[in-house]
Amino acid sequence: MSKFKLLIRITIIILCLIGLGVAIYQIFIWRDDSKQIDNQVEEINRLVGPVEISSTDNSELINPPEDKENPYWDFVKVSMIDVDLAKLRDINSETKGWIQVPGTNINYPFVQHNDNKFYLNHSFDQKENGAGWVFLDSRNNIDNIDRNNIIYAHGRINSVLFGTLKNILKSGWLDTPKNHLIKMSTESGNSIWQVFSVYHTQTTSDYIVTDFKNDETYLNFLKYLDGKSAFDFQVEVNQNDKILTLSTCFTSTEKVVMHAKLIKFVTKN
Numbered sequence: 001m002s003k004f005k006l007l008i009r010i011t012i013i014i015l016c017l018i019g020l021g022v023a024i025y026q027i028f029i030w031r032d033d034s035k036q037i038d039n040q041v042e043e044i045n046r047l048v049g050p051v052e053i054s055s056t057d058n059s060e061l062i063n064p065p066e067d068k069e070n071p072y073w074d075f076v077k078v079s080m081i082d083v084d085l086a087k088l089r090d091i092n093s094e095t096k097g098w099i100q101v102p103g104t105n106i107n108y109p110f111v112q113h114n115d116n117k118f119y120l121n122h123s124f125d126q127k128e129n130g131a132g133w134v135f136l137d138s139r140n141n142i143d144n145i146d147r148n149n150i151i152y153a154h155g156r157i158n159s160v161l162f163g164t165l166k167n168i169l170k171s172g173w174l175d176t177p178k179n180h181l182i183k184m185s186t187e188s189g190n191s192i193w194q195v196f197s198v199y200h201t202q203t204t205s206d207y208i209v210t211d212f213k214n215d216e217t218y219l220n221f222l223k224y225l226d227g228k229s230a231f232d233f234q235v236e237v238n239q240n241d242k243i244l245t246l247s248t249c250f251t252s253t254e255k256v257v258m259h260a261k262l263i264k265f266v267t268k269n
Contacts, residue, residue, distance in 0.1 A: 037131045037160055040124050044109060048088060050081035050100060050185065053266075060265045063240045071235075075181050075194050076264045083109070083185040092124055096142050097186035099134065099151060101246070101258075103172075103179035104164040110151055112136040120154070134161055139210045143188040145242050145262065147218055150208050155248040155256065162248035165256050168198045174231045182244060182260045189267045193244045193260035196237055197229035200250040200257070207245060207257055215239040225259050237261055 065072055083098040094111045101107075111133055113119055119135035122128055136142055137150035153162035167173045182193040201207070207225060212218040222237040237243070246258040 036127075036129055037123060041108070041160065044088070044091075044124065047091075048084050050083050050098060050107070050183075052079040053082045053190065054079055060267070062242070062262045062265060063238070064263075065236060071177060071180070072194060072263055074177075075192055078181065078183075078192060080190045080192060080264070080266060081183045081185050082190050082268075085109070085185070085187055092126060094126075096136050097184055100183040101165070101179075102181065102183075103176060104167055105159050106134075106162060106164065106246075108134045108153075108161070110134040110136055112138060112140070112142075114138055116152070119152075131161065137208065137210065142186050145265075146210060147212060148208075148210050148221075148243055148245055150210065150245045150247065152247050155250065162246070162256075165246060165248045165258065166250060168258055169200060169230060169256065174198075180233060182246075182258075184244070187268070189265050191262060191266070192264040194233075194235055194263045195258060195260040196233050196235035196243075197225050197259040198257065199228045199230045200254050201228065203253055203255055207259075208247065228257075235261070 061076055064076075081098065081100055085095055085097065088095040088109050092111055094113060095109050096112045098109050099106060109124065111119060111124065112135060116135070116138050119133045121130055121132055123131060124133050132154050134151060134153040137152070140146050140149050142149055153165075155162050155166060168179075173179050180195040182195065184191045184193065207228075209221060212221065216239075219239040222239070222241065222243070225243075226235075226237055241261040244260045244262070248256050250256040
């Protein structure tokens with residue numbers, strides 16, 4: 001074997017070893033990040049968690065349909081969740097609420113920073129972590145409830161954060177009507193949202209719009225989202241609705257998205 005060929009082989013072996021070392025290091029970091037997230041979730045659940053509550057005199061039904069057979073009327077009877085957010089703000093002052101999605105593991109407090117980058121690589125305690133956390137779009141005001149309220153999180157393969165949001169595209173989730181809602185608790189009140197669209201899409205910004213020129217523009221936006229759904233929820237939406245959008249990664253180039261409209265709100269005393 002010539003010295004040149006031997007040098008080529010040695011170079012290839014070294015590059016392979018370097019690549020293997022980098023891969024092992026990345027796996028170590030991923031596992032460490034996940035462990036830290038698991039510990040934080042455990043601590044959060046030890047400190048505080050959702051408490052189921054029934055309707056009160058403060059209950060407000062939002063944009064009810066005339067059709068009494070609409071699932072809306074069943075969902076507004078479902079118990080709501082209430083969370084003592086003050087305890088969570090002692091850990092992170094940017095805590096804005098708690099979100100729960102039936103049929104998934106999504107049952108977390110969500111936060112909000114002044115940009116949409118910070119919580120991509122910082123956890124609930126605001127320390128650096130590649131797993132990030134569940135966060136509200138920086139443009140939204142959840143206490144006033146905008147027309148399109150957007151919550152993001154990484155789709156971790158170990159099912160934490162929005163990892164199980166991918167389940168909404170499976171028949172087991174879609175064929176279970178009691179899954180088709182989202183519960184939320186914020187400082188201003190507790191709410192229920194009725195799902196009307198789920199899909200995966202190429203990574204784009206067409207569904208994360210928060211500012212609309214007029215009612216017609218907003219209505220066209222809602223029709224667009226409804227038309228993208230992989231499942232017919234038979235839910236009507238109009239310009240009087242306010243919606244919640246959940247977004248996470250499906251693949252490296254696609255997202256999983258869920259949209260739900262506000263149907264019930266209970267103001268906190």
